[in-house]
Amino acid sequence: WECRSVHQPMITTDTDYTGGRHDLQSSPEHPRQPPTPRPQPVPVFSLEELDTTILGGGDDDDERHSPDARHPETMTGSDPSSPAPSRSVSSHSLADDEQSASAVNSGTGLENDNEIPEIIEILQPGKSDKPPVLPPDVVKHYVGCNDELPPMSEKPFLAARADEIVRLESVIGFSGDGRGNLLWLSASGIVVYSVGPLVVIEDLSSGQQRHLVGHATDVSCMCLRHDNQVVASVSGAKGLENSQICLWNIETDRSTKVLTVHEHNIIAVEYSPDDAMLLTLGCYQDPLLIIWDTRSMSMLTSARLEHVAHSGAWDPFRAGEILTVGEGAAVCFWMLEKSSSEEEEDGADSSYSLKVHTTTLPDEANRTSTGKACHVTCCAYVDSQMVIVGTSTGILAAYNTHTNTCAAHWQAGTEEITYVLASSNQLVTASVSGSLKRWTISGLCELMSPSGPTGRESCDVGIEAELSVGSAVVSAVFNTDLNLGLVATQACYVWCVNWKDLSTSRLLCGHSDQVSSICSWPSSDPFLATSSHDGSLRLWLSDRKEQILKLGSEDGVACTCAAVGRTEELSAISDEQIYHDHVRDQLPSNNGNAQQGTSGPPPHEPGLLYNALVSSDAGTSNQEAKTVTTASIQDGAACLPLCVAGYADGSLRLFDLKHQHMRLKTKPHTASVTAVGISVDGAVLLSGDVDGQLIVSNAVTGMTVRRLTQHSGAPITDIHLAPAELVLLSSESPGRRSGDLLQGLWLAASVDSRISVWCSDWKRDRCDLVDWITFPTPSDHRFAKSWSLRRNDESVYRSLPPTLARFVKAGGGQIIFTGFSMEKAINIYSLCTRQIVRSIPLANWCSALTLSQNDRLCFAASTEGVIRYMDLESASFQDILTGCKNISSVCSLPAFPNAGREERLMVATSGSVQVWKFVTSRLPLK
Numbered sequence: 001w002e003c004r005s006v007h008q009p010m011i012t013t014d015t016d017y018t019g020g021r022h023d024l025q026s027s028p029e030h031p032r033q034p035p036t037p038r039p040q041p042v043p044v045f046s047l048e049e050l051d052t053t054i055l056g057g058g059d060d061d062d063e064r065h066s067p068d069a070r071h072p073e074t075m076t077g078s079d080p081s082s083p084a085p086s087r088s089v090s091s092h093s094l095a096d097d098e099q100s101a102s103a104v105n106s107g108t109g110l111e112n113d114n115e116i117p118e119i120i121e122i123l124q125p126g127k128s129d130k131p132p133v134l135p136p137d138v139v140k141h142y143v144g145c146n147d148e149l150p151p152m153s154e155k156p157f158l159a160a161r162a163d164e165i166v167r168l169e170s171v172i173g174f175s176g177d178g179r180g181n182l183l184w185l186s187a188s189g190i191v192v193y194s195v196g197p198l199v200v201i202e203d204l205s206s207g208q209q210r211h212l213v214g215h216a217t218d219v220s221c222m223c224l225r226h227d228n229q230v231v232a233s234v235s236g237a238k239g240l241e242n243s244q245i246c247l248w249n250i251e252t253d254r255s256t257k258v259l260t261v262h263e264h265n266i267i268a269v270e271y272s273p274d275d276a277m278l279l280t281l282g283c284y285q286d287p288l289l290i291i292w293d294t295r296s297m298s299m300l301t302s303a304r305l306e307h308v309a310h311s312g313a314w315d316p317f318r319a320g321e322i323l324t325v326g327e328g329a330a331v332c333f334w335m336l337e338k339s340s341s342e343e344e345e346d347g348a349d350s351s352y353s354l355k356v357h358t359t360t361l362p363d364e365a366n367r368t369s370t371g372k373a374c375h376v377t378c379c380a381y382v383d384s385q386m387v388i389v390g391t392s393t394g395i396l397a398a399y400n401t402h403t404n405t406c407a408a409h410w411q412a413g414t415e416e417i418t419y420v421l422a423s424s425n426q427l428v429t430a431s432v433s434g435s436l437k438r439w440t441i442s443g444l445c446e447l448m449s450p451s452g453p454t455g456r457e458s459c460d461v462g463i464e465a466e467l468s469v470g471s472a473v474v475s476a477v478f479n480t481d482l483n484l485g486l487v488a489t490q491a492c493y494v495w496c497v498n499w500k501d502l503s504t505s506r507l508l509c510g511h512s513d514q515v516s517s518i519c520s521w522p523s524s525d526p527f528l529a530t531s532s533h534d535g536s537l538r539l540w541l542s543d544r545k546e547q548i549l550k551l552g553s554e555d556g557v558a559c560t561c562a563a564v565g566r567t568e569e570l571s572a573i574s575d576e577q578i579y580h581d582h583v584r585d586q587l588p589s590n591n592g593n594a595q596q597g598t599s600g601p602p603p604h605e606p607g608l609l610y611n612a613l614v615s616s617d618a619g620t621s622n623q624e625a626k627t628v629t630t631a632s633i634q635d636g637a638a639c640l641p642l643c644v645a646g647y648a649d650g651s652l653r654l655f656d657l658k659h660q661h662m663r664l665k666t667k668p669h670t671a672s673v674t675a676v677g678i679s680v681d682g683a684v685l686l687s688g689d690v691d692g693q694l695i696v697s698n699a700v701t702g703m704t705v706r707r708l709t710q711h712s713g714a715p716i717t718d719i720h721l722a723p724a725e726l727v728l729l730s731s732e733s734p735g736r737r738s739g740d741l742l743q744g745l746w747l748a749a750s751v752d753s754r755i756s757v758w759c760s761d762w763k764r765d766r767c768d769l770v771d772w773i774t775f776p777t778p779s780d781h782r783f784a785k786s787w788s789l790r791r792n793d794e795s796v797y798r799s800l801p802p803t804l805a806r807f808v809k810a811g812g813g814q815i816i817f818t819g820f821s822m823e824k825a826i827n828i829y830s831l832c833t834r835q836i837v838r839s840i841p842l843a844n845w846c847s848a849l850t851l852s853q854n855d856r857l858c859f860a861a862s863t864e865g866v867i868r869y870m871d872l873e874s875a876s877f878q879d880i881l882t883g884c885k886n887i888s889s890v891c892s893l894p895a896f897p898n899a900g901r902e903e904r905l906m907v908a909t910s911g912s913v914q915v916w917k918f919v920t921s922r923l924p925l926k
Contacts, residue, residue, distance in 0.1 A: 133285055136327055138392050139432045139472050139490070140310045140377040140418045142179040142220045142267045142283060144236055156843065156866050156879035165857075165869060165878060166905055166916040170209045171195050172545045173510025173912025176492035179267065180221040182475035184486050185228055191486065192231055192250075193494070193508070194219035195912045196884045199233050201250065204507075207544065212248050213883040214255050216241075223269045230256070232278065234266040245269065245280060247297075257297045262286060268312045272319075277336075279322060284308040289324065291336060291352065301336070301352040310377045315401065317384035325376035325389050329361040333404050357404050365395050365409040380422040386444060388427060390417030396429065398444050408444060410461060412437065419476040426482045427461075430473035434489060438464045438482070438499055467504055469495045492911060509547050511536065514886060515908035519564045520893040523639045526901060528893065529657070530913060531562035537645050539657055542893060542904065542915055551655055551662070558648040563719075565642045565678035642699075644685050646673025652687055654678075654699060666702030668695045675719040677746065684762050686746060688716025694748055696767065706767055714752035717802035721746040723809050745770070749803040753777055753819045757831065773805075773829060775821045801845035808855050808872075816858060816872070818846045826860060826870065840875050842868060848890045853903050861887040867907065880916070884909035 135143040159165075173195045175181060183192040189204045199212035199219060215235040222233045231248045238244075243266050245259040264285040271278055275294060282288035287305040289312070292298070307330040315321035322334035339351040360366065366374045375392040382388055386407070387399050394417060397409035412429060419430040427439040443460020471491040478485030478497075486507065488494045494508035511532035519529040527548075528540040535556045539549035553559065640657035647653070650669030655662050669689040677686040684705060685697040692715060694708035722745035744760040755773040760766060803819030813831040824842040826849075829835070844862035851858055861867045865885055870877040886909055893904040893915075905916040 136284055136308055136310070136375060137373075138310060138375050138377055139416055139474070140179065140375075140392075141308075142177075142265055144177050144218050144220055144265060156868075156881060157877065158881065159878045163878075163920070165918060165920055166880060167919050168211055168882075168914060169904070169917040170542075170545055170915045171198060171200055171211065171912055172540060172542070172915065174488065174492045174494055174508045175218060175911070176474060176488070176490045176510075176512055177218060178220055178474065180223070180475050181219055182477060182486060182488045182494065183222055183224045183231065184477045185224070186479050186484075188228070191494075191507075192222065192224070193488070194222065194233065195510070196910055197235060198883050199231065199248065201253070210253055211883075212246075212253055212255070213881070214246055214258075215244055215883075217244075220265055221267065221269055223271055225271050225275050226273070227275065232269050232271070234269050234280070236265045237263060245278075259292065259297065261290060261299065262288060267310065270312065270314055272314050273316045274319070279312060279314060281309050281312045281324065287326075289322075289334070289354070291354070301354055303334075303354045303356070305332070306330075306358070307332070310375060311379055313379055313381065315387075316381055318401075321401075323379050323381075323387060325379050327373065327375045329366045329374045329376055329391070331359050331361070331376055331379075331389060331399060331404075333357045333359070333401070359399075359404055359406070361391070361395070361397060362406050362409065365391075365397060365406070377417060378420045380420040380427075382422040382427075382441070382444070383424060388420050388422050388441075390420045390429060392416040394431070396420070396427075398441075412439075418473050421476060421478050421482060421485075423480065423482050426464075428476070428478060428482050428485075430476050430487065432472040434469040434471045434473060436467040436469065436473070436487065436497060438466070440464055465499055465502055467497060467502065469493065469497075469504060506547075508545075510913075511538070511911045513558070514888060514910050515913060516558075516560050516888055517562045518889045518891050518906050518908040518913060519562055519643070520891050520906060521564050521639075521641055522894045522896065524896050525639075526893055526904065527640065528906060528913070529562060529564060529643055530908065531559040531645055532911070533558040533560070533648075535559055535647075537562060537643065537655065539640075540913070542906070542913075543901075549657065549660060553647065555649075557651075559645050560648055560673055561676050562643060562645040563676045563678055565644070565680070565682045642678060642682055644676050644678045644687075644699075646676040646687055648672040650689065652676065652685055652697065652702075654685065664699065664702050666697060668697050668702075668704050669693060675716045675748070677719040677721050679744070679746075679760075679762060680721065681762075686719050686721075686748075688719055688748055688750075690715040692716060692750055696762075705762075705765075708748075708767075710756055710769070710772075711748060711750040711752075711754060714750040714754070716748055717751050718749040718804045719746065720806055722807040745807065747805050747807070747815065749805045749817065749819070751800055751803055751820070753803055753821055755803065755805050755815070755817055757815070771831060771834065773815070773817065775819065775827070777820055778822055801847065804846060804849040806849060806851055808851065816849075816851070818842070818849060818860065820845070826858060828872065838872075838875070840870050840872075840877070843879075848887050848908075850890045850892055850905075852892050853894050859890050859892075859905060861890050861907065863887065882907055882909065882914060884912070884914070886910045 135141065175194045175196055178194050181194040185192075191202050191204060193200055193202075196218050197213075197215040199215075199222070201210040201212070202208070212233070215233065216238040217236045219233050219235050222231060224231055229250055231250060233246050233248065235244045235246075242260040243262040243264065245266070246255050247257045248254070249256055262280065262282050265283040266280050267283050268281040269279065271294070277300065278292040278294050280290045280292070287308050288302060289305055289309070290302045291300045293300050305324065305326070307326045307328045309324045309326035312322060312324040315323065320336040322336065324332045324334065333356065335355045337353050337355060361374065361376065372393070374395070376389050377392055379387055379389045385401055387401055389397050389399065390412070391397070394411060394413035394415055395409055396412045396417065398407050399405065400407045413431055413435065415435070416432045417429055418432060421428045422441075425440060425442040427441045429437045429439065439461055441461050469487055469489050470493070471489040473487055474490050475488035476485065483499050485497050486494055487497050490512070492510040492512045493506060495504045496507045497504050511530065511534055513532050513534035516531045516533055521527070526542040528542045529537065530540065531537050535553040535558055537551040537559055538547055540547055642663070643655045643657055645653050645655065649667070650671055650673060651665060651667040652673065653662055654664040669687065671689040671691045671693075673687050673689050675688045678699070679686070683699055685699050686694070687697065688694050688711070692709070692711040692713050694711060694716065695704055696706040696708070697704055744762070745757065746760065747755055747757045749755045753775050756769060757771040757773070759768050759770045800820050803817070805815055805817035808814040808816055808828070814837070815829045815831065816826060817829060818826050824845055826840040826842060826846070827836050828838040830837050842860060844864050844866060846860045847863050848861040849859070856872060857869050858872055859867055859869045863886065865882045865887065867880040867882060867887070867890065868877050869880065887907060889908040891906050893906055895901055895903040903918050905918070907914040907916065
């Protein structure tokens with residue numbers, strides 16, 4: 001047994017922990033070793049850059065201050081002839097670092113040679129003293145990207161809760177990048193899961209959501225206290241800040257404590273059976289095991305692991321015992337010990353130490369035919385004497401917790417096992433292929449008794465049932481008898497698994513990659529269309545957070561943009577008739593294009609346009625080549641438009657959402673499509689690519705009608721078509737007289753701060769350039785010189801904010817636009833006077849832009865996760881903190897008075913969609 005204490009380095013002990021366990025001191029395999037001579041380190045910093053008054057100065061301190069000397073187990077560049085570091089000093093605790101650091105800061109010398117101080121390392125930018133640590137090749141280990149929110153250039157203006165105009169109502173999606181980020185309170189029917197940095201608490205019976213906002217990066221894992229009152233969620237490091245462990249009170253939705261000790265990601269967090277302690281386990285970059293006191297929220301003890309751990313668990317039957325499994329087929333049994341009673345009587349603070357006994361899988365179980373390293377990835381306790389572990393090679397092994405030996409093992413499959421859940425005689429396993437297996441393990445208990453069979457492979461186990469959820473399982477939680485549970489996959493799906501019926505039904509879902517665009521249209525039901533870089537185009541019911549339709553690409557090409565047209569039913573209803581202010585009554589109908597006898601939208605109740613969910617996604621892979629329908633839509637009852645989508649391979653696809661099929665596929669571009677649009681009559685498709693090419697295609701034949709090169713060399717960032725009503729232009733327009741009404745206006749914007757306005761009549765084959773808007777850019781910007789030298793280089797524009805523009809119906813023809821210019825601002829441009837009539841300043845560069853239903857409010861989103869909504873009449877504004885990064889698109893879901901639905905704001909982020917509800921019309925002045 002190795003003792004790893006918070007007050008002393010790891011030592012060997014002859015104290016027998018439990019009867020039958022190994023004594024490392026008496027074992028010939030672990031003899032005592034003399035202290036290892038400290039090798040000569042490789043300098044990684046210059047002594048002139050250090051403060052000699054703090055470090056002591058002098059050549060004698062070079063060896064003492066080397067970071068390699070502090071961590072002999074990670075030493076690089078040492079003398080090959082030097083002896084290997086002793087096992088007794090290969091552990092390193094945080095408390096040792098704190099004591100060493102205090103000795104350096106106090107300016108005192110070292111008491112003995114074994115004390116090594118903590119120092120400040122000063123490295124040259126771009127240089128590192130250690131080779132990069134590669135992540136383990138297992139799915140179970142969390143290796144999140146940890147793209148934190150960029151720092152805000154200006155403090156946001158947040159209104160009081162009573163003065164907020166919009167409020168987060170729901171989030172559509174699930175984070176498939178997390179591990180163990182799904183919790184289930186089976187008694188109350190509440191599910192807790194993460195969507196990026198947000199923690200969502202959803203009531204399955206009512207569908208209502210609550211949101212916990214506070215993490216700066218994506219949540220990696222979570223755990224629930226056994227009294228169901230506190231949730232502990234973990235997120236990765238942000239810049240120079242450590243990882244966050246947030247403790248949330250479920251009743252108040254408030255964060256009670258934030259712990260920051262781990263320098264890198266945390267792969268596991270779990271409460272002890274009595275909720276008195278909390279376990280956190282660091283990732284491969286910092287394999288650190290920390291035990292916390294949940295009452296004082298202080299660190300009890302810590303230990304640095306010799307093997308990178310992939311999972312950890314408390315022993316539910318014996319207090320203070322922990323199991324960690326990881327690389328090298330390591331299975332580590334830990335015991336937490338408290339200080340002696342004599343020390344407590346003297347009034348000293350209680351101290352804790354960790355003892356560990358490390359074992360490995362048997363050679364026959366650790367051996368692989370492919371030569372790939374075997375990792376123990378998961379574990380689960382069956383009873384007081386048995387624990388089951390799973391490996392990356394598909395092996396399941398049963399360990400006796402009294403002797404810490406492997407009693408049996410068997411081949412459960414060929415792929416990595418990501419989760420193991422056990423009860424008294426049942427076992428459920430999940431793998432990276434999405435396979436779920438239910439085992440009967442009643443015969444394994446006989447192997448744990450001394451009178452049982454001695455052969456390691458003589459065990460009575462068998463498969464009772466098997467299901468599939470299509471992709472790698474990253475989270476799983478079941479009830480006590482393992483008959484009903486929830487399973488989350490890497491493809492961002494959450495399935496409800498019922499072993500009695502041998503069925504799986506989809507509970508939650510979301511995009512597995514960045515959502516590129518979001519589209520809405522006036523309808524009695526709140527339909528929503530989204531496109532994503534995962535190659536799919538999906539149709540949603542936003543109020544129920546249900547996926548109605550999924551259209552995937554054959555080869556998995558990213559869907560970079562999407563736009564919707566108008567249906568025949570919509571064309572018979574005027575925009576003025578369906579537009580409804582959330583504080584005023586419905587505007588009177590003044591329909592100039594309505595068909596005779598049509599006075600309004602056809603009356604019908606909301607929610608009758610779809611049938612019950614049909615779980616037809618089960619068993620499908622990520623390489624979906626055809627339409628996948630998850631809910632049927634009644635033919636002729638749904639008001640669904642045509643939808644055009646652009647892809648990274650330069651192709652366009654036109655989908656009929658109503659009849660659930662693809663009408664057209666064409667490839668007019670040679671580069672990735674960045675913006676698309678469809679004409680009001682649905683006759684032509686507009687598209688732009690990263691090369692600045694604008695192409696007009698026939699929506700029936702797919703043939704190219706026109707190719708416009710005015711924006712050549714700069715990526716097209718936006719295409720917008722004017723509303724159906726006609727726009728009044730001045731006499732300065734080419735070929736027009738004062739008072740003329742023009743139809744078919746559309747605009748295109750490119751990243752080089754240019755906007756072109758076009759007037760088209762596709763029936764007469766006319767497309768005229770009406771106006772050209774350019775705005776200056778700062779000459780001292782770091783990209784200014786690159787524009788003139790590398791104008792066609794896409795990498796130059798990738799770091800610039802996009803140029804975005806929208807038509808405004810009010811004001812006799814106006815355009816609102818923003819982009820990279822001298823100032824961060826929203827500009828309102830008049831097509832009649834050809835001048836900017838107003839500018840509203842912004843705090844951050846805009847990444848997405850939209851207008852409210854009545855064109856009064858403007859919503860400008862930024863990469864900092866802030867949305868500023870402004871009143872275009874009074875120029876007052878407020879800010880919204882979304883808590884998510886990479887806002888790529890925003891849109892307004894129109895209100896439908898006949899259906900009793902108010903307006904909503906839709907925000908597309910990394911793999912999810914946020915739905916914001918308008919709660920008031922009064923905008924406080926700023």
